[in-house]
Structures are given as structure tokens and as C-alpha cells.
Amino acid sequence: MEQRLEFSEALLKKYDQTGPRYTSYPTAVQFVPALNADVYSNIAQTASQDNPEQPLSLYFHIPFCDTLCYYCGCSKIITRDYSLAIPYIEYIEKEIKLQAPLFGNRLVTQLHLGGGTPTFLDNQQMTSLMQMAKDAFTLDESDQREFSIEIDPRSVDNERIELLANIGFNRLSMGIQDFDPQVQKAVNRIQSKEDTLNVINHAREVGFKSISVDLIYGLPKQQLETFSVTLDSIIGAKPDRVAVYNYAHMPHLFKTQKGIKEVELPNGELKLKLLALTIEKLTNAGYIYIGMDHFSLPEDELSIAQRQGTLHRNFQGYSTQAECDLIGLGLSSIGKVGNSYSQNEKDIESYYSALDKNKLPILRGVELDKDDVMRRHIISELMCHSALTFTEIETMFDINFKEYFKQELLDLETFTEDNLLIISEDGLQITPSGRMLMRNIGMQFDAYLKPGGRKGKKGTYSKLI
Ligand code: SF4
Numbered sequence: 001m002e003q004r005l006e007f008s009e010a011l012l013k014k015y016d017q018t019g020p021r022y023t024s025y026p027t028a029v030q031f032v033p034a035l036n037a038d039v040y041s042n043i044a045q046t047a048s049q050d051n052p053e054q055p056l057s058l059y060f061h062i063p064f065c066d067t068l069c070y071y072c073g074c075s076k077i078i079t080r081d082y083s084l085a086i087p088y089i090e091y092i093e094k095e096i097k098l099q100a101p102l103f104g105n106r107l108v109t110q111l112h113l114g115g116g117t118p119t120f121l122d123n124q125q126m127t128s129l130m131q132m133a134k135d136a137f138t139l140d141e142s143d144q145r146e147f148s149i150e151i152d153p154r155s156v157d158n159e160r161i162e163l164l165a166n167i168g169f170n171r172l173s174m175g176i177q178d179f180d181p182q183v184q185k186a187v188n189r190i191q192s193k194e195d196t197l198n199v200i201n202h203a204r205e206v207g208f209k210s211i212s213v214d215l216i217y218g219l220p221k222q223q224l225e226t227f228s229v230t231l232d233s234i235i236g237a238k239p240d241r242v243a244v245y246n247y248a249h250m251p252h253l254f255k256t257q258k259g260i261k262e263v264e265l266p267n268g269e270l271k272l273k274l275l276a277l278t279i280e281k282l283t284n285a286g287y288i289y290i291g292m293d294h295f296s297l298p299e300d301e302l303s304i305a306q307r308q309g310t311l312h313r314n315f316q317g318y319s320t321q322a323e324c325d326l327i328g329l330g331l332s333s334i335g336k337v338g339n340s341y342s343q344n345e346k347d348i349e350s351y352y353s354a355l356d357k358n359k360l361p362i363l364r365g366v367e368l369d370k371d372d373v374m375r376r377h378i379i380s381e382l383m384c385h386s387a388l389t390f391t392e393i394e395t396m397f398d399i400n401f402k403e404y405f406k407q408e409l410l411d412l413e414t415f416t417e418d419n420l421l422i423i424s425e426d427g428l429q430i431t432p433s434g435r436m437l438m439r440n441i442g443m444q445f446d447a448y449l450k451p452g453g454r455k456g457k458k459g460t461y462s463k464l465i
Contacts (some may be wrong), residue, residue, distance in 0.1 A: 003288050003289065003303070003306060003307065004289075004432040004435075005279065005283065005289040005432055005435050005436065006431075006432040006433040006435075007275075007276055007279050007280075007433075007436065008433050008436075009272055011420065011433060011436075011437065012272060012275075012436060012437070013268075013272070014418070015437050015440050016268075017440065019440060019443045020439075020443070020446070020459065021292065021439065022292075022313065022379050022380075022383060022439065022442055023313065023314065023315045023316075023317065024314075024315065024334070024336070024341055024376075025375060025376035025379050025380075025446070026341075026366055026368070026372060026376075026448055026456065027448070027459055028334065028341075028343065029456070029459035030366050030448060031342075031343055031364040031365050031366050032364055032365070032366060033363070033364050035340060035341075035342055035362070035364060035365030035366055036362055037354070037359050037360040037361075037362045039365075040337070040340070040342050040360060040362050040365065041102055041360065043338045043340050043367070044099075044102035044325075044337050044338070045102050046338065047325055047337050047338035048102065048103050048104045048106060050338075052104055052105075052106065053106070054323055054324070054325060055106060055107050055108070055109040055110070055140075055321070055324050056103060056106045056107065056108045056109070056110075056137065056324055056325055056326075056327060057108070057109070057110035057111070057112070057314075057321065057324035057325070057326040057327070058108055058110070058111045058112070058137065058326075058327050058329065059111075059112050059114065059315065059316070059326060059327070059328050059329065059330075059333055059334075059335070060092065060111075060112070060113045060114070060118075060129065060133075060329050060330050060333070061075070061114055061115060061116065061328070061329070061330035061331055061332060061333040061344075062085075062088075062113060062114070062115045062116045062117065062118040062120055062330065063075060063076050063077045063115060063330070063331045063332070063348070064076070064077050064078075064079055064084060064085060064088075064115070064116050064117060064120040065077070065078050065079075065115065065116055065117045065152075066078070066079065066080050066082075066117070066120065066155070067188065067189070068188060068259070069175075069177075069187055069188060069189040069256075070186075070187045070188050070189075070256055070257060070258075070259035071177075071187050071216065071219060071247055071257060071260065072254070072256055072257075073248070073253070073254045074115070074116065075116075075331070075332040075346060076115065076116045076117075077116070077348065082122070085120060085121050085122075085125055086125075087352070088330075088331075089121070089125050089128060089129060091352055091355050092129065092132070092329055092330055093132050094355045094358075095329050095330070095355055095360070095361065096132050096133065096136045096137075096329060097136060098358065098359075098360050099136075099327055099360065100136035100137055103137070103325075103327070105138050106137075106138070106325075107138050107139075107140050108133070108137045108138060108139045108140060108145075109140045109144065109145055109146065109321055109324065110145070110146045110147070110321050110324055110326075111133065111139070111145070111146070111147040111148070112147075112148050112149070112316055113129075113148070113149040113150065113169075114150050114316070115150060117150075117152045117155065118149050118150055119152050119156050119160065120155070123159075123160065123163050126163065126164070126167065127163070127167055130168055139168070143170075143209075145168075145170065146170070146171060146319070146320070146321060147168050147169045147170055148169065148170075148171035148172060148173060148210075148316075149164060149169050149171075149172050149173075150172070150173050150174065150175075151164075151172050151173070151174050151199065152174070152175070153174055153176075153191055153195050153196040153198075153199045154190075154191050154195065156199060158198075158202050161199060161203050161206055161208075162202075162206050165203075165206045165207055165208060169208070170207070170208055170210070171208060171210040171211070171212070172203055172208055172210075172211055172212070173211075173212035173213070173214065173241075174199065174211075174212075174213055174214070175189075175213075175214045176191070176196055176213050176215055176230075176234065177189065177191075177214065177215060177216045177219060178215065178216065178219055178222060178226070178227060178230050179191075179196075179229070179230040179233055180221070180222070180223075180226040180227070180230060182221045182226070183219050183220065183221045183222055183226070186219070186220040186221045186260065186261070186264055187219055187220065187259075188259060193233060197233070197237050200213075200237045200239060201237070210240045210241065210300065210301070211239045211240050211241070212239060212240060212241035212242070212243065213234060213237075213239045213241070213242055213243070214242075214243045214244075214245060215230070215231075215242065215243070215244045215245070215278070216244075216247045217244060217245075217246060217247065217271060217274040217275055217278060218246050218248075218249075218265065218266060218274065219247050219265075219266075220260050220261060220264035220265050220266075221264050222266050222274060223266075223270075224270070224273055227274055227277065227278075228277060231277070231278060231281045231282070232281070235281060235282070235285045238297070240296060240297050240300045241294065241295065241296040241297075241300060241302065242282060242287060242294075242295045243293050243294050243295075243317070244275075244278050244282075244293050244295070245293055246271070246275075246293070247265075249262070249265060282295045283295075286298060288300075288306070289435060290302050290303065290306055290311070291318070291384065291435060291438055292313075292317075292318075292383055294317060294318055301320050302318050302320065305320040306384065306385065309385060311384040311385065312380065312384060313384055314326060314336065315328075315334055318384070325337045325338065328342070328343070328344060330344065331344060331345065331346065331348055332344055332346040339367060339368040339373055340365055340366065340367045340368065341365050342362050342364070342365030343362070343363050343365060344361045344362060344363060345361045345362075345363045346363060350363075370397065371447065371454075372447075373397075374393065374396075374397045375445050377393070377397075378393060378442075378445045379442040379445055379446070382428070382438055382441055382442045382445075383438055383442055386429065386430035386434075386435055386438060387427060387428060387429045387430065388427050388428050389426055390402070390426060390427050391426070391427075392427075405445070407450075408444050409423065411444045412441065412444055415434060415437070415440075415441055419431055419433060419434075420434030420437055421434050421441055
């Protein structure tokens with residue numbers, strides 16, 4: 001398995017186009033209202049009858065944040081009214097009680113609390129939420145479980161970290177973005193380095209197995225010198241995983257980004273330099289490039305899974321647990337059950353109103369056909385392993401690869417000419433310099449983006465750099 005990475009500024013510039021991040025295929029823009037609560041219930045029950053041993057993953061979305069980070073493109077509700085969490089937890093409980101019976105006794109091996117800010121909940125609410133999950137589902141209690149939570153270092157203390165470990169979490173992730181005070185002021189997220197590093201250290205002391213941090217390059221006021229200092233501090237703290245995202249300034253789509261002054265944003269040249277610096281520092285410190293903005297230490301499970309060919313990609317990004325059906329709980333959350341995706345209501349009144357009627361709050365979704373499943377598998381292989389074997393796809397899906405994907409193979413020639421991809425008799429192999437562009441290569445298999453391909457809605461996606 002190829003884990004090396006080569007950075008080429010010229011090629012990144014050449015291929016700097018917009019595209020999906022493929023946490024799902026088809027992407028959420030293809031979701032339709034026809035996949036409603038009744039259809040979802042049938043799919044879930046059939047999936048559980050057909051595969052009763054297949055493990056489950058639970059995702060809980062906590063949408064509240066007490067302050068606004070200007071760069072944010074997430075689905076969230078900004079409020080300092082902490083009492084809003086009380087009814088929200090009650091409605092999540094109703095939703096759990098509607099979802100759990102559809103899935104029998106399947107083991108929950110993966111659980112994730114995301115947001116928004118999950119640590120908007122107080123200790124008692126957090127404990128109740130985990131107890132509700134425990135009462136309704138069979139939670140894995142072994143060391144193999146992946147129970148993770150996104151925390152905001154500004155809203156947790158040592159006692160909170162200990163509580164999270166005691167109620168079952170063994171992984172955590174946190175946003176850092178940049179420690180530089182000027183940048184933090186420009187994005188309205190003041191987060192001290194000391195508090196953040198303390199959270200990392202204390203989490204490790206109380207037994208968290210994996211700690212992941214997020215950085216963003218391309219934020220206002222960012223400079224090479226100051227970002228270099230941030231990177232050194234992060235590397236010194238040795239988190240198991242580092243995700244480095246490109247800030248996509250799209251204020252027409254995300255109104256909260258209007259708080260960012262465009263004149264303070266780094267230009268394309270500087271963004272490339274920030275990215276190059278990040279890659280250089282992380283790889284020199286021993287981090288492995290997993291793909292799509294993600295780095296992990298060589299001994300981390302993601303790096304090992306990639307070396308062993310067992311890495312997968314889902315809504316939470318890269319994962320070692322592919323075979324799970326994912327149940328999305330809470331406002332706007334997305335689930336993946338059988339060959340379908342579904343998304344909950346995005347407006348809190350509609351979410352509550354459906355549950356008041358004892359109805360699952362499903363807004364929309366999509367059922368995948370054979371072509372979708374095959375293309376999803378191909379894109380996932382490229383994103384996770386930088387390679388695919390034609391015979392594997394042919395055996396799995398009963399097709400002749402070179403005939404079925406004749407046009408795609410022609411479209412990929414530009415990547416072979418630039419030495420980003422090798423097309424052999426047996427399959428595709430992304431080269432070390434192509435790994436930064438795996439999204440562009442995967443896009444060639446996206447039938448919804450192809451001229452003359454499948455009919456679907458046009459999405460608005462972020463640029464590569
Ligand atoms: S970045 Fe996170 S904490 Fe900040 S507003 Fe968005 S969801 Fe809330």
C-alpha cells in the first residue's frame with residue numbers, strides 16, 4: 001500500500017478545482033424526499049433481518065454552540081441559552097426509542113458525538129445521553145469499541161475529561177485551527193494554547209486511546225511564521241491524528257463567514273505555502289498521510305488499517321470499521337443503512353414536530369442502485385488505498401471493468417500524463433504525487449458530475465486549495 005506523499009505546487013495549481021469530499025456517494029445533494037420515514041423503516045428492518053450480525057455505528061448530533069466561529073460551515077445553533085439542551089435530549093430519547101427496535105440486538109461498535117458542540121451538554125446531560133444509548137442498544141464494552149466525541153477545549157476541564165472516559169468514550173477530537181492570537185481574533189475563536197494542550201495531556205492520562213486535532217489553513221491573518229509555531233506546538237503534543245483542512249470562503253452559502261474580512265485572507269500563493277509547510281513538518285515528525293487532509297502516527301489504527309488494506313471512509317471521515325450500518329440521531333444527522341442514506345430534518349421545529357407524532361424525523365435520502373454501489377466502492381478504494389484492482393471490481397459486480405468504465409479510463413489519461421496515476425493491465429495506482437489529488441481522480445467515477453451522466457442536482461463544493 002502506497003503511503004508516501006510528494007508535494008507538487010505546479011500540479012496542485014493545475015488541478016485546483018471544486019469537488020465533493022466523498023464522505024458519501026452519491027453526495028447529499030442527491031438526497032430526495034421519497035426516502036421518507038416509512039421507506040427508511042423498511043430498509044432498516046430488512047437490513048437487520050439479512051445481516052443480524054453486522055455491527056452498528058451511532059452518530060448523535062448536538063447542534064448548539066455558545067459562540068460563533070466565523071469560518072464555520074457546519075449545521076449549528078448559536079445560543080447561550082443552555083436550557084435548550086433539556087428538551088433536545090428528551091427528543092433524542094424519543095428518537096432512540098423509535099430507531100432501536102428496527103435493529104434488533106446488533107452490537108454497537110462505533111459511537112460518535114458531533115456537532116455543533118457536544119460539550120454544550122453538562123455532565124448530567126452527557127451521562128443521561130449515554131445511558132439512553134445503553135438502555136436501547138447493545139453497546140460494545142470491549143477495548144475494540146470506537147466511542148468518540150468532539151470536544152471544545154474552551155468548555156471542558158479535567159473533571160469533564162474524566163467523566164467522558166468513565167461513561168465510555170475512548171477517543172476524542174478537537175478543533176484547534178491556529179494558536180495565533182491574531183488569527184483567533186479574526187475568526188472569533190479565542191482558545192488558549194495552554195488549555196488545549198492540557199486537554200490533550202489529561203485525556204491521555206485518563207486512558208483515551210486516540211486523540212485527534214483539526215487545523216485549518218487559509219484563515220484570515222495566517223502567516224507562515226506563526227502557523228509554523230502552531231504546527232510545532234501540535235507536533236510537540238503528539239496527537240495520534242491531525243486533520244488539516246482548507247478554509248473555503250463561501251459567504252454566499254454560509255452567512256456566518258461574512259464575519260471574515262476578505263482582505264485579511266491569505267492569497268492562493270500563501271495558502272499553498274502554508275499547506276506545503278504543514279505537510280513538510282508533519283511528515284518530518286513521522287506522521288503518515290492517510291489521504292484527504294488526514295495524517296496519523298504510524299502506530300495509529302488508521303495508518304495500520306491502511307497498510308493492511310482495511311481502511312474505510314464514512315461520514316466521520318476515515319475509519320477502521322467499514323461494515324457498520326450508521327444510525328444518525330439528532331437534528332440534520334445523516335445515516336447509512338443497507339444500501340441507503342437518510343438525513344434527519346434540518347429545522348429544529350420540524351425535527352421536534354415529527355417526534356411529537358411518534359414519527360422518525362427523516363427529511364430525505366437516497367437508495368443506491370448497483371451502479372451507485374459500484375462507483376461508491378471504487379471511489380472509496382481510491383480514497384483509502386490509492387489503488388484498485390479491476391478483477392476485484394469485476395468479481396464483486398459482475399461487469400467487464402474496461403468496457404463499463406471506458407469513458408472514465410479515457411478521462412483519466414490526463415492524470416497519467418502528469419504522472420499522478422498509473423493505469424496498468426490489472427488496475428489503477430495513484431502515485432505519491434497524485435495522492436494530494438485523489439479527490440480529483442475519484443471524481444472521474446462520479447456519474448452525477450459527468451456530462452451526459454446520471455441526472456442529479458448540481459452541488460456546490462469547495463476548492464482543493
Ligand atoms: S466551528 Fe464548531 S464550535 Fe465553532 S461555530 Fe462551528 S460547530 Fe460551533
